[in-house]
Amino acid sequence: MEQKHTISVLVENHAGVLSRVAGLFSRRGFNIDSLAVGETRNPEISRITIVVNGDDYTVDQVSKQLNKLVDVIKIKILVDNEFVGRELLLLKVKASAKQRAEIIQLVDIFRANIVDVSKDTITVEISADQDKIKAITGLLEPFGILETVRTGLVAIQRGVECVE
Amino acid sequence: MKMNGAQAVVTILEKHGTDVIFGYPGTAISPFYDELLKSSIKHILVRYEQGAVHAASGYAKTTDKVGVCVATSGPGATNLITGIATAYMDSVPIVAITGQVLSSQLGKDVFQEADITGATAPFCKHNYLVKDVSKLPKIINEAFILASTGRPGPVLIDIPMDILKGEVDYVDEFIFNIPGYQYQFLLNNEKIIKACEAINKAKKPLIIAGGGIISSGSKEILHKISKEFSIPVTYTLMAKGCLDDTYDLNLGMLGSHGTIAANKAVSQCDVLLVAGGRVGDRSMSNSSGVYSKKTVIHIDIDPAEMGKNISVDIGLHGDAKEILNAIYGKLKIVKRDKWFEDKKPVEKLDSKFVISKGCVDPKDVLTCIASLSDSDAIYTTEVGQNQIWAANLIELLTSNKFVTSGGMGTMGYGLPASVGCKVGNQDKQVIAIEGDGSLQMSLQELGTIMQEGLDIKIVLFNNSSLGMVRELQTLKYDKRYSGVCLKSNPDFIKLFSSYGFAGSRLTNKENIEEQVKKMLSYKGTYLLECVVDEDNPTIYR
Numbered sequence: 001m002e003q004k005h006t007i008s009v010l011v012e013n014h015a016g017v018l019s020r021v022a023g024l025f026s027r028r029g030f031n032i033d034s035l036a037v038g039e040t041r042n043p044e045i046s047r048i049t050i051v052v053n054g055d056d057y058t059v060d061q062v063s064k065q066l067n068k069l070v071d072v073i074k075i076k077i078l079v080d081n082e083f084v085g086r087e088l089l090l091l092k093v094k095a096s097a098k099q100r101a102e103i104i105q106l107v108d109i110f111r112a113n114i115v116d117v118s119k120d121t122i123t124v125e126i127s128a129d130q131d132k133i134k135a136i137t138g139l140l141e142p143f144g145i146l147e148t149v150r151t152g153l154v155a156i157q158r159g160v161e162c163v164e
Numbered sequence: 165m166k167m168n169g170a171q172a173v174v175t176i177l178e179k180h181g182t183d184v185i186f187g188y189p190g191t192a193i194s195p196f197y198d199e200l201l202k203s204s205i206k207h208i209l210v211r212y213e214q215g216a217v218h219a220a221s222g223y224a225k226t227t228d229k230v231g232v233c234v235a236t237s238g239p240g241a242t243n244l245i246t247g248i249a250t251a252y253m254d255s256v257p258i259v260a261i262t263g264q265v266l267s268s269q270l271g272k273d274v275f276q277e278a279d280i281t282g283a284t285a286p287f288c289k290h291n292y293l294v295k296d297v298s299k300l301p302k303i304i305n306e307a308f309i310l311a312s313t314g315r316p317g318p319v320l321i322d323i324p325m326d327i328l329k330g331e332v333d334y335v336d337e338f339i340f341n342i343p344g345y346q347y348q349f350l351l352n353n354e355k356i357i358k359a360c361e362a363i364n365k366a367k368k369p370l371i372i373a374g375g376g377i378i379s380s381g382s383k384e385i386l387h388k389i390s391k392e393f394s395i396p397v398t399y400t401l402m403a404k405g406c407l408d409d410t411y412d413l414n415l416g417m418l419g420s421h422g423t424i425a426a427n428k429a430v431s432q433c434d435v436l437l438v439a440g441g442r443v444g445d446r447s448m449s450n451s452s453g454v455y456s457k458k459t460v461i462h463i464d465i466d467p468a469e470m471g472k473n474i475s476v477d478i479g480l481h482g483d484a485k486e487i488l489n490a491i492y493g494k495l496k497i498v499k500r501d502k503w504f505e506d507k508k509p510v511e512k513l514d515s516k517f518v519i520s521k522g523c524v525d526p527k528d529v530l531t532c533i534a535s536l537s538d539s540d541a542i543y544t545t546e547v548g549q550n551q552i553w554a555a556n557l558i559e560l561l562t563s564n565k566f567v568t569s570g571g572m573g574t575m576g577y578g579l580p581a582s583v584g585c586k587v588g589n590q591d592k593q594v595i596a597i598e599g600d601g602s603l604q605m606s607l608q609e610l611g612t613i614m615q616e617g618l619d620i621k622i623v624l625f626n627n628s629s630l631g632m633v634r635e636l637q638t639l640k641y642d643k644r645y646s647g648v649c650l651k652s653n654p655d656f657i658k659l660f661s662s663y664g665f666a667g668s669r670l671t672n673k674e675n676i677e678e679q680v681k682k683m684l685s686y687k688g689t690y691l692l693e694c695v696v697d698e699d700n701p702t703i704y705r
Binding site: 012019065072074 | 310466472
């Protein structure tokens with residue numbers, strides 16, 4: 001059964017590692033939903049969070065093929081509901097002086113932040129899971145969204161369990 | 165000790181026992197070639213860079229060493245790609261060294277610049293672009309270990325010219341530490357017990373031997389298990405020579421071009437032990453559902469192969485030799501009724517094809533060569549009908565070696581591979597089985613053979629066509645022959661004679677033995693051109 005799987009990958013922080021990982025996905029025919037990468041506390045190691053869509057066979061192969069890359073140190077397939085996952089959204093919406101108050105109210109309800117205001121626009125920042133991001137985008141749509149930018153999902157396990 | 169990068173590379177090659185490298189020079193790699201003059205390492209100048217990788221592959225497959233090839237930046241490097249991909253598919257340990265433009269010029273599309281690490285990433289076990297000369301010794305050392313351990317494969321190192329010229333403080337001590345790479349595995353005793361229980365209980369156990377049997381040196385233990393516990397064995401193309409072909413429990417090659425006995429046994433067995441094979445689509449298809457009713461045990465050093473092509477009940481991860489030895493100790497002698505049919509001996513195989521006048525039957529030639537050649541002769545093949553004829557009609561001994569491009573199916577592999585085989589085994593007969601299509605893909609390597617004074621027996625099956633594709637068009641495209649005619653072939657005997665090689669043409673059955681003897685006893689490279697009917701099929705049943 002096709003479903004989303006979230007995978008944490010620790011890699012050596014070398015040039016070209018990201019292209020190796022991304023290249024592996026395209027040539028083996030795996031579909032990446034999202035990919036986020038950043039340094040860990042150890043600057044020699046980066047952590048990649050990948051969301052992949054596929055059945056159990058695909059996820060098994062993704063994990064085994066990633067493991068074959070010499071730069072990949074560790075892989076952990078995160079179990080649904082046992083991790084906290086967040087994406088970051090920046091959203092620029094049209095906002096005349098009249099509409100500003102209403103938008104601010106929505107932003108407050110979602111515990112989002114306003115990071116920029118101009119005569120005609122408001123830029124909203126929110127870190128949330130995909131559902132919440134979808135919800136706030138939907139509610140702001142009628143005002144006229146000019147542009148959005150999202151990061152891929154980053155995820156960390158709940159409780160004492162660690163990938164590093 | 166202070167030295168330049170190129171000197172460090174040469175020093176580490178020597179340290180790893182490299183005595184010969186195959187290559188082609190150019191500007192960016194020149195500092196390396198300059199240092200090579202001071203070394204005892206022999207350089208074989210090929211005629212085309214792809215030939216350097218194939219030769220390194222033939223060398224690696226027939227010695228216990230890593231094959232090393234060298235090319236310059238840009239086109240030199242990109243010409244290696246097919247060879248690297250071929251080695252990757254067949255898990256051959258190769259270190260490929262390429263020159264690169266100055267590191268300050270990288271990415272500026274300067275003369276002879278190509279992103280070879282980007283281009284070869286899908287076909288390499290690992291690759292490096294060296295940007296810091298102080299890391300160069302460590303990287304070269306790592307490359308040898310990566311290429312030769314675990315599942316072997318090609319590793320490429322791209323070295324900018326300024327790095328080759330740069331100064332490094334060389335310390336002759338290396339610590340191999342790649343946190344994400346392991347090549348020593350603990351055996352899973354529990355799973356081995358489970359596997360042995362399944363085999364002991366089986367009424368119809370069968371072993372499929374893959375290329376891992378050859379590369380892990382498991383021929384002996386495979387034979388012991390088969391013989392002592394009466395388990396028949398079939399093999400993939402990469403494992404030809406894992407057992408004597410005349411051994412009674414050897415059912416021959418399996419798959420689309422395999423024997424009837426092997427394919428029947430695969431579908432009828434109840435416990436299937438796949439040892440060191442990835443079960444490629446040419447060997448077994450997964451769609452037939454034949455695996456659902458049997459217990460499949462899979463031994464592989466690469467965990468990613470388990471469950472990739474067929475579903476596996478017991479996966480045994482690790483070195484095939486170690487695991488087979490562990491299994492051997494736990495198997496019981498079980499009385500079983502004979503459940504499989506014997507392989508038809510080669511002399512009884514028949515293509516049912518009537519050979520036209522002026523042509524010979526490949527079977528008659530190959531069986532004659534097999535009976536008259538040395539027991540430790542090395543065979544190379546190309547890809548096409550010649551490869552299938554060689555695989556099915558040459559009866560090998562375990563002391564023979566069979567060098568062929570399996571996974572990638574690269575035409576033009578065999579001739580340069582035979583160069584590597586001969587360079588690595590001067591005392592052994594090297595017999596290159598060729599087709600007229602494949603031979604002309606690497607024809608230029610005749611120059612290498614001439615320059616090095618190598619003695620290679622070249623058996624050319626000439627049907628003036630691309631026989632394998634033609635046969636496909638006969639069977640699947642209603643004889644609509646498209647792009648397979650090679651009627652304007654040169655006179656190969658004359659061509660070879662211009663390189664100083666002897667040769668003769670076989671056009672009738674009566675002369676086969678005499679000509680084969682003449683070829684085998686001749687000192688030096690010899691062409692035996694066998695004229696074959698274009699309709700001569702690959703299938704001999």
